[in-house]
Amino acid sequence: MLKEERQQVILEKLGTDKKVTLVDLGQILSVSYDSVRRDIIELEDKGLLKKVHGGAIANSYLSMKPSRGLGIVNTEFVTIAKKALRLIENNKIILMDGGTTNFYIAEQIPKNLEVTVITNNPHLAMALGEHPKVEVILLGGSFYKRYQITLGSKTIQDLEYIHADLYFMGINSISIESGLAIRHYEESILKQKMMEISRKTVTCVLEEKINRKENYKVCNFTDLDYLITSLNPTDEILKPFKNKRVEVL
Amino acid sequence: MLKEERQQVILEKLGTDKKVTLVDLGQILSVSYDSVRRDIIELEDKGLLKKVHGGAIANSYLSMKPSRGLGIVNTEFVTIAKKALRLIENNKIILMDGGTTNFYIAEQIPKNLEVTVITNNPHLAMALGEHPKVEVILLGGSFYKRYQITLGSKTIQDLEYIHADLYFMGINSISIESGLAIRHYEESILKQKMMEISRKTVTCVLEEKINRKENYKVCNFTDLDYLITSLNPTDEILKPFKNKRVEVL
């Protein structure tokens, strides 16, 4: 069996199941665990899926579209998007970077809202094709295939001349002590710049990301203006995040 | 058994199985692996399949299209892409804008070529995910949904600091009197800028676009460096385009 064949099978399985585990794949494809992992890495580098602990999940951008019609959308996303949309007002300039959550929120923006969305995520830009009233500005720069965003000094330079009202920051981990952090250095720098040029910053985090610690810190928790989770703001988990400066939604 | 016969068999098998291995083929055709391998290489050069470690898989683009019944367009793309690739050399900076033809050419760039592709077309940027050695730079600016490209003064401004070796210009019409023209004003301005910052400009046109006249002129025919069509350069239709300055491929 050819490597490409295997990878095709992986993508197909991912298309239907939205997630796969390395162990399962190893058996289905009857190759070693290592080979499957290497396949997953290759596919991730091409931006075709997202590697996670123990397996892989469908690339949000690719998998979201179909899921819309099927109603299997993660309820966590729905809850988060609802809260997020409360912050989006008419005629505002919204800055959004990469990440599943942002993509989903962007799709949920009401069709009649006239906002400008600035993003370094081409998928998000294209998804907003369905919103005739939303003006989309794509940030240029080196295209980082793995995360499917533009990145680098050019992207940062572009931000120099932009001022946004609200920044939706995608994040990989959040904790009181370590603040907000992600896995990629260059991207962390970019996010800092994005905060700088935005009047307010909000981050939408999935439950699993709370109290984790990724490698590159973007900012302190208290630098945020809003924190959105799928949890009730009074939830026990969010207790440490109660803070005068940051509004927890 | 003639070489052409073998290659026909390979393509047929590929049509049904979507993949072939060199070992299988060697046995079926009862020739050495080397011959089969050379056949595969030839077929890949023609854009009829994709060579992979240990065999070959059906070319994604081609296997997709026939189902839509557009067999003729295919060969036109293949012919054009082949000619276009002759112009793409290692370590060059290639500028490509929107359009189907450019998209297809980008996909056909050899995997081992180390080039930088600058584009205002996010789809093209993402398609190059399959090319690990190709660096992709996405031009920022207002995202124009209809044509799925970035556009506007920001995009033009970005080009101010870029110098490309070769510009693949997508075009809607070409004629001797009216030159090269497209349907959208802003885009025509952008294309002019792109020409300006590129050492050489090439345009690849489908037969149907020859001698048509769209609204907004980009440049004269003689401003081009290369013209690529699916036709033979000596074809009657191309006779008026014979010119000392422009090389017709």
Place this chain on the structure above:
DNA sequence: AGTGTTATTGCAAATATTTGCAAAATAATA
């Protein structure tokens, strides 16, 4: 903190590819 699971890394064996070369087959020419 402890335990089982998953990741990473380096390594070596197996498998594929590339390249140059010479023999064989084919085509072209006188």
Place this chain on the structure above:
DNA sequence: TATTATTTTGCAAATATTTGCAATAACACT
């Protein structure tokens, strides 16, 4: 038909890729 040029083919040595394994590190869950 004989002869020469061109292409095609198969082989072998040198490279490169892929694969599975094992040791170690990182992680997640109780």
